[in-house]
Amino acid sequence: MKARYVAGAQLELLLDPDAALWSSAGSEHLKLEGTPLGMQPTDAIRSSWADKKIGAVAGVDVEALHDGRHLAFRLEWSDPTENRAVDDNDRFADAAAIALPSQEGSPLVTMGAPGLAVNAWYWRADDEDPGREVVSEGLGTTRTLDPPTVKCRGSWRAGRWRVVIARELRVESAEPVAQLTPGEATGFGIAIWDGGSSERAGLKAVSGFQWEILEIGAAKKGGEQA
């Protein structure tokens, strides 16, 4: 998959899930699969979910754009219920995330390993100022970084979510986050949680356990579109 370069796009425009420029980005459909029951980290979760389907969302349309400074993904998937508000104890919000390897060899299947971090850009429908930058070095080790560098916006209409998740290609951080360069490729993975099915934590639909490849288009001089 390719993240096409668009010159001079404002972040505001990239963040608009319904902006016209997305339709020209060229989307790719990725099938999603539920995380296996055996990989759930605790006995209690495994026993609660033994007879339930994990991974309610079957597939996602993915597009990616960058303006030389920001990389933005737009995810679009079908979800009959908009779960934005966590207004009771048994309600959970819809969420989505992009996983990126922070360095070569970071394993996606375990969300990183000690010293081999996975960086996630995370959106959740109930966050007031959505967008969390997360670093993980193994299952159950995610930590959210401060200050937030990830920007997100989601819109749900007629049974479909459209969510944009964006961050600057390079950020100043002492933490092991992905540093990206136009003209180079990165691995990526996608996870979607269906709040209406009580999905949270490791209960999610994922693009797979190996990295998908994203080529980040070279930024052209002179500002014309690539």
Add this chain to the structure above:
Amino acid sequence: MTKSDRQLAMVLDLNKCIGCHTCSIACKRLWTRDEGMEYMWWNTVNTQPGRGTPRDWQEMGGGFRDGQALPGKLPTRGEFGDAWKFNHEEVFYGGKGEKAHLKPQGKDPHWGPNWDEDQGGGEYPNAYYFYLPRICNHCTHPACLEACPRKAIEKRQQDGIVVINEDRCRGYRFCMEACPYKKIYFNHAEKVSQKCIFCFPRIEQGVANACARQCPGRVRFVGYRDDQAAPIYKLVDKWKVALPLHPDYGTEPNVFYVPPIAPPSFDENGDLDPSKPRIPDEYLVSLFGPEVLEVLEVLKAEMAKKREGAESELMDLLIAYKWKEMFGGFDRDPATIEWTGS
């Protein structure tokens, strides 16, 4: 599983609980006054038999059977009995004092934590009830801790108090599903799970828990399980008259109860029949396990001794002549401490 070096525990004598809720209010005022905590009662007192708080919590699953985690249900705000909002503004400041009356706003509430659960059992003249105060059991085998995928729950090494680390908690609520006692709440403002902390900031200063210290009935004993000179050890391990609630849930609670002794039943002639207790044995067994029947025998025998003027260490302990001795050394007056922080 990590075992703590020592274990703090509590014993509650159900024969002395008058259901006054001073414990609930002491806890509420101290710990759950912030936004998002309105509906929380880390300490509850329910009338037994009854559906309890949250409603029907004993049917919600969780805990362990043969060491295996069992699926559990998430109790809703309505099942806990939500914090109702009232029309105070209208009644007190709206100029309608004569006409407007206080009533909960929004959807009609269906359940309160200290109203609808007030049931009891039996038929006149043999009706019966007793009160059951509950806090987090600070279990030796905590289902909440083991359910959390983020290791956000810790059993403190020094005293076995089970605490949720709110910096690690992501609000997934697996702990709420797993706790068979349904003593964990979700804070919708902070998006984290919260529960009884056994008043550890007081404990660390030598002060007993607020629910225990404020109890007008001298119901609650506090202390280390292994302190052989203190009441907890004597009641739980020496006299063996204090039992955990629902040992069948497999979490090994560290809150214990001295079971209630009911007066005898009336027979059809209106005479007392001492062979028939008003609270059915099977009901107490369902709560405290089969050992409860032996405990009742010990309590009755010691009561009889005392009645005849003989010595009974057990009765003297339970009467709690000396209030401060109930607290296993945690008897410092909180008013003598300069508390910092908000």
